[in-house]
Amino acid sequence: MKILVAQLNFKVGDFENNLPKIIRAIQWGKEKGAEIVLFSELALCGGFPHDLLLRRDFIFAIEHSWKEILPHCLDVMVVVGTPRRHANEMLNSAMIIQEGTIIGFSDKKFLSREGDFQEICYFNEGQRGISCWQWKGKKIAVCLGENRGLGEQACQGSRWDLILNLSILPYRYDAFSLRMALFKAIALHSSSPLVVCNAVGGNDHSIFDGYSLFLDQEGKCRQCASGFQEDLMMVNLSSFPQQAPSEPNSLEDLYNALVLGVRDYFHKQNFGKAILGLSGGIDSAVVACIAIDALGKNEVTALLMPSEYSSKKSVEDAQVLASRLEIRWELLSITPIYQLMLKVLFPFFHGSSFDHTEENLQARIRGMLLMALANKWGCLVLNTGNKSEASVGYCTLYGDMVGGIGVLGDVSKGMVYRLAEWINRDGERIPLSILTKEPSAELKWGQTDRDSLPEYAVLDLIVKSYVEDLLSPEEITSLYSFPNEEVMKIIHRIDHFEYKRRQAPPYLRVTKRGFGTGRTYPIVWGSF
């Protein structure tokens, strides 16, 4: 039996383009002799639709699109993810089509409460996690999503000839083997071969990584589709590669995820051009590389906006980088505007000394210049802040926090360095001096990040433990033997600066818990 796994990139609600994509894949599959064509979860409407699911016209459009597919499904079993209404309930389902007829649905049982989307707010739980269908004399089970519950249910089930899984799994850094283990459990417990079709593509802050899978009945991975791009993977149950595919490289994956996230955020909105501030620091250097690989170097403009506090070396580094990357760059000193702002504000400052006000002013002038050029030229601004900064509020609201999309907002400073090293693996794309210099915001004389922050190695560990792993301050203190006072200071900052992050651009999500959608902390609350 041959199964075509159609790992495709859909745009939410874009039926006009999603439907022909689906139909072409079915036709291609039939031509190549596939007896089953499998699509990903929510393929028909793209994922994740969020509140569009509350709109009747959205649901009508989905149901209407079903009819368009049916005529193309003669002589083939097609399994495609779609929301559906059933007796006052909304279900996240796999639609099963045989011989041009919808023969039924398999409804998702294990719904997410957290992460990139809260399915439980939109969908009702399906009755059964796994349902079984007959096709060409075989017993074929169908299930949705990645959940331990499916493995347990597979344990109790009878042996199937094949399990089909539809998923829309967001990329998570270094979590490929965890996902593999969950799917392995399903195959192993039911002693059935398992074919998984995962979504691919970026939607807002979410990045679906693809990597659709075929596991044999012993749970061994036999085939793996491409990561971060569309792929049509043909699985032949009676003849498949004996060698397991190689595991992906974590850093390469992270880089590719961010590239895909940027590209789809732009292209799915019909935006081509990006602008970013290039400071000579590592964050903006890495974002520039990602932007070029996502959009093409002719579409990326860098703005160098030095002040009196910028070191000569930083400006030089930024210039060398821009030239080396062959992107357009412009130099625009903020000094005249900054000086005028200070003069205008002087009567109101009552002779008080330089503080965060003046630092924020510089960052905000830069934000304003970036936005002005973006408005005039029709570009989107790329935000270059990283997760470590966002965590402790080491950033200026309406200043360096401007932008349409935050490229590194879920990437810790430590990981930004590792990304830079990976970018430079075959040659010095990013000048070495950018990697080796002491990080600084350069908003006052002789400033470095270490004046206000602990070592990034320490900060990153605490942020990961607190934000991603939900450990309590006490647990973090005892786990890493950090001084309790230092841990508390950082956690207090993370809590306090929720108000800044509430107004941050969407951050591309690459860890299990980032800031923004999926992490809802109150702004106003008392420490306990």
Next chain:
Amino acid sequence: MKILVAQLNFKVGDFENNLPKIIRAIQWGKEKGAEIVLFSELALCGGFPHDLLLRRDFIFAIEHSWKEILPHCLDVMVVVGTPRRHANEMLNSAMIIQEGTIIGFSDKKFLSREGDFQEICYFNEGQRGISCWQWKGKKIAVCLGENRGLGEQACQGSRWDLILNLSILPYRYDAFSLRMALFKAIALHSSSPLVVCNAVGGNDHSIFDGYSLFLDQEGKCRQCASGFQEDLMMVNLSSFPQQAPSEPNSLEDLYNALVLGVRDYFHKQNFGKAILGLSGGIDSAVVACIAIDALGKNEVTALLMPSEYSSKKSVEDAQVLASRLEIRWELLSITPIYQLMLKVLFPFFHGSSFDHTEENLQARIRGMLLMALANKWGCLVLNTGNKSEASVGYCTLYGDMVGGIGVLGDVSKGMVYRLAEWINRDGERIPLSILTKEPSAELKWGQTDRDSLPEYAVLDLIVKSYVEDLLSPEEITSLYSFPNEEVMKIIHRIDHFEYKRRQAPPYLRVTKRGFGTGRTYPIVWGSF
């Protein structure tokens, strides 16, 4: 039997202050002869805690606080809202204390999926919606929240001597009678008197309005606690007022809700001082009045930031208003900075003509000046944008969209006018010319809102239908007989500008669906 309804204002996670408040209310109740003291839903931890509920240390702190209350509960039945863990589940419960002992819990069954908070993401469903307890020879039912399901369940139940309800219901404009009807159904269907304790106070964008209730067994309202402030209401089952309390005034309630929302947003964060831009328009005038009533006139500073496009009348109106309200005001022309910005950017604009870039620049200079003074003086910026503008993106990101809290972000332009009239009910607090002038952003010569927007009366209806009532474009077109083209144009704008609102300040919520938390639309999606 006497029941003390302790309608109190709690801060999320602030056990240090919430607990003494609870204990003082119990003691007061006992002194006054209460046999039952009833608190609101989630009283112990304050509401809504969102992701704090995922933290083990938060749950430990809650459980620890239980022990503090018990010694004060001799000779009295105390019913208090608290989250609780039970066998791998998290429940939203009423803790029942009798004679200093926890005798059990009543768990909330009907959990919200939308609105100000998605309970279903945090809590498991309780087994029964209503549970029954014995006290002083009476059968006392306990339930949580406001839900049709409770009324249906009450139908099937045996008659109780009393029903106690714990709620944390956010304020909704003009929805008092709807709430009353839901509670009436519970009392009526079970032929039992019903005592409701609702939370009061602001938390982030949520405003809990109080108005705790006592309904007799015929469902008639006999007592109603204050709205928008703490209240200790004693209910005597054998002797209560025969006259129903009067219904609240909708406009007065809306105004009080916004005042409470601002006050608690500031004071619960230990902020006292506010700053806002005063344009001479109606939005900032209304926000100034709200700020004064929330914080005191000595705590509010107004900044007048005219440009070459500001009419003389606007500046005059703003000055008259500020003087009449007796708040500090400062005049700071943006012209020099705007001119310098244009000069600096000139080489990059390639002789292109004046467009939204220049308009945005002016708004962003104002935002930057407000933020600079706020930073230097230790104030929070009040955002003055209204819901009509936010809907169609008639506002500038990082410009007039700056601020710690959006006071009118869930109030339509039409309602802003009605609020202004209400503010002026006993005299012209807001100069009449501000109410009567044509609305204009004054970002270019002769500009009025009508150049870019339909009449506000039409816009507001479409926004309400689409955003609050979830009607489809077709339904709106046929409901109001508006031209389909006009409806589609507005809806397209609402959809398109999601990216701006994603970076807006939290908007105080006063309708059933506003922007921000509780409305999650994708940014990137295709129209269908």
